[in-house]
Amino acid sequence: GQNIDQPTEMTATEGAIVQINCTYQTSGFNGLFWYQQHAGEAPTFLSYNVLDGLEEKGRFSSFLSRSKGYSYLLLKELQMKDSASYLCAVSSLPNTGTASKLTFGTGTRLQVTL
Amino acid sequence: DSGVTQTPKHLITATGQRVTLRCSPRSGDLSVYWYQQSLDQGLQFLIQYYNGEERAKGNILERFSAQQFPDLHSELNLSSLELGDSALYFCASSVASNQPQHFGDGTRLSIL
Numbered sequence: 001g002q003n004i005d006q007p008t009e010m011t012a013t014e015g016a017i018v019q020i021n022c023t024y025q026t027s028g029f030n031g032l033f034w035y036q037q038h039a040g041e042a043p044t045f046l047s048y049n050v051l052d053g054l055e056e057k058g059r060f061s062s063f064l065s066r067s068k069g070y071s072y073l074l075l076k077e078l079q080m081k082d083s084a085s086y087l088c089a090v091s092s093l094p095n096t097g098t099a100s101k102l103t104f105g106t107g108t109r110l111q112v113t114l
Numbered sequence: 115d116s117g118v119t120q121t122p123k124h125l126i127t128a129t130g131q132r133v134t135l136r137c138s139p140r141s142g143d144l145s146v147y148w149y150q151q152s153l154d155q156g157l158q159f160l161i162q163y164y165n166g167e168e169r170a171k172g173n174i175l176e177r178f179s180a181q182q183f184p185d186l187h188s189e190l191n192l193s194s195l196e197l198g199d200s201a202l203y204f205c206a207s208s209v210a211s212n213q214p215q216h217f218g219d220g221t222r223l224s225i226l
Contacts, residue, residue, distance in 0.1 A: 042217035106156035
């Protein structure tokens with residue numbers, strides 16, 4: 001099976017930097033996604049890592065270490081609108097010839113304060 | 115706008131009833147996924163279709179079924195509804211199964 005761990009809640013100040021960690025255990029790892037979800041709304045895609053290293057996209061960056069089963073999402077210059085849940089999702093290939101399976105963590109609720 | 119369309123946005127019904135949720139994927143996406151999200155719960159994967167064929171099954175109850183039609187739209191059928199089935203049901207689509215999924219706005223199902 002799969003196990004994905006993220007902190008349940010985090011709080012940070014507007015303008016600051018916050019790092020949201022995600023650890024996972026899976027077989028057949030095929031990539032890791034980060035999604036943002038505002039309460040009651042649809043998740044929106046933020047980033048995708050399949051190789052080790054840092055992917056940067058504007059104020060958001062995501063890092064992956066496959067050997068450690070570890071990823072983080074870095075949010076810079078925090079804005080009030082960044083208050084949302086951030087979902088770590090791991091893609092895996094259960095068996096040869098089958099489709100990739102995406103498993104979501106329970107998400108980290110980030111509150112940005114003044 | 116993700117390009118994924120779900121209808122209806124809201125659905126209120128009673129226990130024991132049957133409902134159908136509909137999803138139109140983004141243009142060009144062949145894979146469709148269904149998820150359930152209960153209050154304060156994570157996204158639970160239900161089922162995936164690719165170009166009309168079932169590709170993967172998650173924690174989908176036997177009372178639930180889905181299909182993908184030749185025009186690639188998909189329907190999720192929920193029957194013998196129970197109070198615990200109240201949730202947000204999301205549809206997502208992607209070009210391929212290891213590519214980013216794009217989510218519709220969801221259908222909020224309330225069972226009274």
